[in-house]
Amino acid sequence: MTTNNEEVLAKSEPPVSLKQHIDECLRVHESLRKAFGRLPVGNPEHFWELVRLGIVFHDLGKSHSGFQKMLKGNSRHWYHQRHELFSTPFIDLLDLPEEDKLLLKLIVAGHHKDFSFLFEHIQHGYKTGEDFLSFNENGKLDWEEETQKIDDRFIQSFLKEYQVSLKPSLLALPIQIVKDYTRKPANTTSINFRELLLAAGALKQCDHSASAGIFKVNVLEEKHFNFLYETKWAPYFHQQKASESNENIVLTAPTGSGKTEASLMWLHKQMKENGQGRTFYILPFTASINAMFERLDEKMQGNNEIVGVVHGKLSEYIESRFGEETYSWQNEKLKYELKDSFRALVPPLKVATPFQLLKSIFGLKGFEKGIFEMSGGYFIFDEIHAYDPEVTAQIKVLIEFATQFLNVKVCLMTATLPTFLKKEFTDAIGEHTEISADAELYQSFIRHRIKVADGLLSEHIDEIQQRLDFGDKVLVVSNTVKQAQDIYNRLEVSKKVLLHSAFNGRDRNQKEAELMSDEVKLLVGTQAIEVSLDIDYDVIFTEPAPLDALLQRFGRVNRHRVNGKYGPPCDCIVFAERNDVDKYIYKNEEVIARTLDALRTIQSKNSGVIAENELQFYIDLVYPNWSEKEKEDFDRIYTHLSADVRENLSPFIYYPHREEEFEKQFDGIKVLPSSLKNEYQELMEANKFIKAESLKVSITKRRFASLISKEGIRRDVWAFQLLKKEEIKEQPYFIIDRKYDSELGLQLDVEERNFDAIIF
Numbered sequence: 001m002t003t004n005n006e007e008v009l010a011k012s013e014p015p016v017s018l019k020q021h022i023d024e025c026l027r028v029h030e031s032l033r034k035a036f037g038r039l040p041v042g043n044p045e046h047f048w049e050l051v052r053l054g055i056v057f058h059d060l061g062k063s064h065s066g067f068q069k070m071l072k073g074n075s076r077h078w079y080h081q082r083h084e085l086f087s088t089p090f091i092d093l094l095d096l097p098e099e100d101k102l103l104l105k106l107i108v109a110g111h112h113k114d115f116s117f118l119f120e121h122i123q124h125g126y127k128t129g130e131d132f133l134s135f136n137e138n139g140k141l142d143w144e145e146e147t148q149k150i151d152d153r154f155i156q157s158f159l160k161e162y163q164v165s166l167k168p169s170l171l172a173l174p175i176q177i178v179k180d181y182t183r184k185p186a187n188t189t190s191i192n193f194r195e196l197l198l199a200a201g202a203l204k205q206c207d208h209s210a211s212a213g214i215f216k217v218n219v220l221e222e223k224h225f226n227f228l229y230e231t232k233w234a235p236y237f238h239q240q241k242a243s244e245s246n247e248n249i250v251l252t253a254p255t256g257s258g259k260t261e262a263s264l265m266w267l268h269k270q271m272k273e274n275g276q277g278r279t280f281y282i283l284p285f286t287a288s289i290n291a292m293f294e295r296l297d298e299k300m301q302g303n304n305e306i307v308g309v310v311h312g313k314l315s316e317y318i319e320s321r322f323g324e325e326t327y328s329w330q331n332e333k334l335k336y337e338l339k340d341s342f343r344a345l346v347p348p349l350k351v352a353t354p355f356q357l358l359k360s361i362f363g364l365k366g367f368e369k370g371i372f373e374m375s376g377g378y379f380i381f382d383e384i385h386a387y388d389p390e391v392t393a394q395i396k397v398l399i400e401f402a403t404q405f406l407n408v409k410v411c412l413m414t415a416t417l418p419t420f421l422k423k424e425f426t427d428a429i430g431e432h433t434e435i436s437a438d439a440e441l442y443q444s445f446i447r448h449r450i451k452v453a454d455g456l457l458s459e460h461i462d463e464i465q466q467r468l469d470f471g472d473k474v475l476v477v478s479n480t481v482k483q484a485q486d487i488y489n490r491l492e493v494s495k496k497v498l499l500h501s502a503f504n505g506r507d508r509n510q511k512e513a514e515l516m517s518d519e520v521k522l523l524v525g526t527q528a529i530e531v532s533l534d535i536d537y538d539v540i541f542t543e544p545a546p547l548d549a550l551l552q553r554f555g556r557v558n559r560h561r562v563n564g565k566y567g568p569p570c571d572c573i574v575f576a577e578r579n580d581v582d583k584y585i586y587k588n589e590e591v592i593a594r595t596l597d598a599l600r601t602i603q604s605k606n607s608g609v610i611a612e613n614e615l616q617f618y619i620d621l622v623y624p625n626w627s628e629k630e631k632e633d634f635d636r637i638y639t640h641l642s643a644d645v646r647e648n649l650s651p652f653i654y655y656p657h658r659e660e661e662f663e664k665q666f667d668g669i670k671v672l673p674s675s676l677k678n679e680y681q682e683l684m685e686a687n688k689f690i691k692a693e694s695l696k697v698s699i700t701k702r703r704f705a706s707l708i709s710k711e712g713i714r715r716d717v718w719a720f721q722l723l724k725k726e727e728i729k730e731q732p733y734f735i736i737d738r739k740y741d742s743e744l745g746l747q748l749d750v751e752e753r754n755f756d757a758i759i760f
Contacts, residue, residue, distance in 0.1 A: 066081065236437060257445065358662070364654070403430055540553060550574065
């Protein structure tokens, strides 16, 4: 038995005592209290005291002599038992109301595994006489024998240090609470659902952050907003109104009119009036997220501790941002720590995709931490128009849940959002204030002249070349990667860049960095440029697309004001004829037809010059309502997900089918071009896993299925040793035998066989 606090370990390699781990969790706890001032709980002091008790009790079961021997390398004394099930019974000995003890028992029992796992674990032990607690020679559970392996004198002494005392009593096997909760878990209709969910998330966050060595979370302070008020220009009308609003807001203003600044002025007001909460700045595309992170990180001078970034390609982005450092184990460790800190609670403002928040309402494993982080927070949605009907439905459910259950405030921003779609979002937000830019500002934003040209874009290369030869900075946008590659090859200029989705992470990040240089005279791209890249061109040539997509493309032209004014309107040339393959990109031909009609109407008025204050009229003309198919998709997802959240979202209960449903919406599988195989293997040998992953390219599931059936894609496995460990790991991956280079990306119509990989 153990009687000395210092001898009881919570972790090994390196050894961490139980007391050290609890103390570190309590440091996180104290930091969270300051950062989460708006949690939707009845009595915040009582809530945080329950979380504190949960921290003190959550690992008491690790004092079991079998667990201690296991940490020291002798696992046969532990038999895969669950330390949290030994921790839970001590809570019954507290002098607390029964509802408080129930909440504590649930969050302690569920802080690692879901209750379905725990229930099956207990059932398995009953059936087989192994793997859970101890069974005597008659095959009956011997709880008393196991509890004797926990020194009650140590427990009493240990708890005294945290001002906790226990009533003398026998410890009871926690099987009933596991069984009862598994059969009837808490959901949104339960009285204690919200408090239980938030307490579960808070405890997990304290435990995980402390284990990762992260003890403090940051908050936004006055100084972080100073940059908003340092400009010599007076704020626009919509910015001023946003800075005065203490409500949810829907903000409409032209592209490039300082909507981001307006949203942060709104946030500043919220913080002053309502208190601290985590902020999520939500954008649809990876490139726009990276650009916004860079911008806010510089302005708010956060040194990566105030502004964070979270999206699916985070690893690749961090590698590109810090990849210039000389490689060493310490630097690689720093990158992993940085990645963890971005994903943890450290930065009070995160730039993220909606999918990072949607994970939580889908109830994916560990979702309690995500729900806790959102609670009492602030959501800023930018480019809200950019989602398909199914994702739009999911975002509506997210907003409803966040505003109704989590006390979240919302700022929704748009330049051009169809009226019918705007209503879906405002219905979800509930009470809100509408803010629009004034007529004077709209009048000053005259930047573009529309020209609808006959024929295909690919038939007018000479015209594009003439503009390049004349000295213009030219943007060309096609709807497919293959078309973009072909046009890029046919145009000549001193410095040009190609940007599309068929580059790997390393090359894509390099190209985005190149675009910040004034030396680039030609950018050829696909929909990848319809994002918040801060680039400015003199003219655009583009294939036909829906009006909202075209307006985003136009936003990269005549973007920057000089002395508060734009230059003369720049040409936006849209070709009317579509390629045959475009129907796979934009399937609604009626939307394209209405878009071209709207553009021709604009062209016939005022020589094609776009009046920004008329754009809403044309957007509603192109999008009068959902199409029948879109409405069907929206209603199906909204009805299903809102019911699932309402009835089935329960702490400590995870359903595998939810993960499948969540992943289904991502149409991409990563493959490694065969020409990069040797480099990939060298990086894996060096344990540079992030760099290795950044060599892969994402292709659609449809393309993947087609190529693998024709032996254009094959599965391989690479075995390598983990550095600092005597352990061999195997990593499966897919190789695609198609040409790839850093200038053009993946060329799916050019076969490239790696003969070294062929077995004769």
